[in-house]
Amino acid sequence: MYDQISSNKLKSVALIAVFVLLVALIGFVFGQATDWGYLGLALALVVAFAMSWGSYWYSDRIVLSLSRARPIDRNIEPYVVNTVEGLAIAAGLPAPRAYLIDDPAPNAFATGRNPENAAIALTTGLVQMMNRQELEGVIAHELSHIKNYDTLLQTLAAVLAGSVTLISEWMLRSFWWGGGRRRNNEAGQLGAILMLVAIVLASLSPLAASLIQLAISRKREYLADASAAMLTRYPPGLAGALRKIAADQNQLRSANKATESLYIANPLKDQRAGGMNALFNTHPPLADRIARLEAM
Numbered sequence: 001m002y003d004q005i006s007s008n009k010l011k012s013v014a015l016i017a018v019f020v021l022l023v024a025l026i027g028f029v030f031g032q033a034t035d036w037g038y039l040g041l042a043l044a045l046v047v048a049f050a051m052s053w054g055s056y057w058y059s060d061r062i063v064l065s066l067s068r069a070r071p072i073d074r075n076i077e078p079y080v081v082n083t084v085e086g087l088a089i090a091a092g093l094p095a096p097r098a099y100l101i102d103d104p105a106p107n108a109f110a111t112g113r114n115p116e117n118a119a120i121a122l123t124t125g126l127v128q129m130m131n132r133q134e135l136e137g138v139i140a141h142e143l144s145h146i147k148n149y150d151t152l153l154q155t156l157a158a159v160l161a162g163s164v165t166l167i168s169e170w171m172l173r174s175f176w177w178g179g180g181r182r183r184n185n186e187a188g189q190l191g192a193i194l195m196l197v198a199i200v201l202a203s204l205s206p207l208a209a210s211l212i213q214l215a216i217s218r219k220r221e222y223l224a225d226a227s228a229a230m231l232t233r234y235p236p237g238l239a240g241a242l243r244k245i246a247a248d249q250n251q252l253r254s255a256n257k258a259t260e261s262l263y264i265a266n267p268l269k270d271q272r273a274g275g276m277n278a279l280f281n282t283h284p285p286l287a288d289r290i291a292r293l294e295a296m
Contacts, residue, residue, distance in 0.1 A: 019160035019209065023048040023167060026205055030171045033198040040171075048163045055159035056152075060111040060119055063155075063262065067109075068254045069099035069121040080127060084120060084139055091143050091231055096120050105250035106130070106241075109262040110142035110151050118146045123252065130241055137228055137238030141264055144227030150220040154261055157216050161209040162258075168202040211279055217261040218284045225289055229296055239293040246286040 027044025031037050055062075074081045081098050088095040096110070096118040106126035112118030120142045130138065145151050229235040245265045252267035260268050261282040 018212070019164065020045070020048060022164055022205060022209065023160075026164070026167055026171060026201055029198045029201055030174070033195045034174065044167050047167055048160065051159050051163040051166075052156065055155055056113055059113065059155045059159070060117065063109075063111045063259055064099060064119060064121060066254065066256070066259055067101055067121060069101045069119075072098040072100050077127070080122065080135075083136060084143075087136060087139050087143055087231065091140075091147055093143060093147055094118075096143070096146060098122070100124055100127070101252075101254060103250075103252055103254065105252040105267065106245050106248050107252050107255075107263045107265060107267050108138050108142055109259075109264065110145045111155070111262060112146065112151050113155075114149070114152065115146050118151060120146075125248070125250070126241075126245075129244055129248070133232070133234055133237035134241035134244065136232050137234070138241045138264060140228035140231040141224050141238060144224040144231065145220065148220070148223060148227065150224060151262075154213075154217055154220065157213040158258065158261060161206075161213040164209040165206040168205050171198065171202040213261070214280060214282055217282050221264075221283055221289065222292065225293060226296075229293060235293040235296040239290050242286050242290050242293070246290075 023044045024041060027041035028038075030044070031040025034040065036043075072081055077100070080100075084098045085095040093115045096112065096115075097120070099119055099121040101107075101121055101123045103123045104125040105123055106129045108120065108122045108126055110118060110120050120139065122138070126138065127135065145154075225238060228238050232238070242265065249269060251269050252263070255263065255267035257268075260266060263283075265286060266281070266283050
């Protein structure tokens with residue numbers, strides 16, 4: 001387990017490096033293809049740094065606000081709060097803040113840059129639908145994301161992928177409005193080649209960034225399932241919870257494309273099946289996850 005935590009910290013650093021290099025490449029090519037020069041590189045790096053800094057410090061507040069989550073009142077839901085605190089002690093973690101989302105769709109997510117600043121949000125539908133072992137399995141799954149630093153890794157991946165998309169859109173719009181004319185006219189054939197490379201890079205970079213983000217999200221779900229089973233010592237609990245979530249067809253109203261990868265299961269119910277389509281899924285198939293838990 002501790003090896004996985006160290007691995008995730010290293011992957012967080014590597015992920016940042018990959019995305020910064022991608023942003024730098026986009027900015028550099030854009031500057032060389034237009035009359036922006038190195039200013040294009042500087043602006044791209046500033047945007048990526050600002051978005052990463054903001055997401056590191058404020059992502060939990062933003063996600064909880066977007067999800068319309070409210071703090072759980074211990075006097076009203078003592079069982080949920082006690083379960084979160086008890087499992088946190090068993091996992092060797094500070095007790096995360098507990099939130100409720102008023103929605104009948106059963107789901108949950110964890111957020112926060114580290115275990116000391118983490119939060120878990122559960123939907124009212126999940127709390128009402130699950131029995132004790134199933135609820136413990138879901139909470140243990142989310143605590144595992146916190147302990148493995150998946151919350152930081154997935155948040156950084158989502159924000160940096162978003163920054164790549166934003167910079168690419170800005171780059172393409174600049175070309176559309178004639179930002180590359182002067183450099184293209186001055187440099188002749190070389191300018192035309194650079195312009196073509198820049199357009200291709202700006203068009204494909206958002207797709208590449210998105211695929212990296214989604215692959216990270218899918219892999220971390222399997223690890224969190226296994227970690228939850230170890231924590232509760234009862235794999236059928238989480239397996240039963242995932243089975244109920246799979247059977248429920250309600251979409252989570254407050255979820256969107258920006259936050260869907262954070263949940264224990266796809267809240268939009270738009271999972272793609274098989275082949276290349278599976279590369280665009282935020283989560284591995286629930287049937288596969290249930291089968292792995294049942295095999296433990």
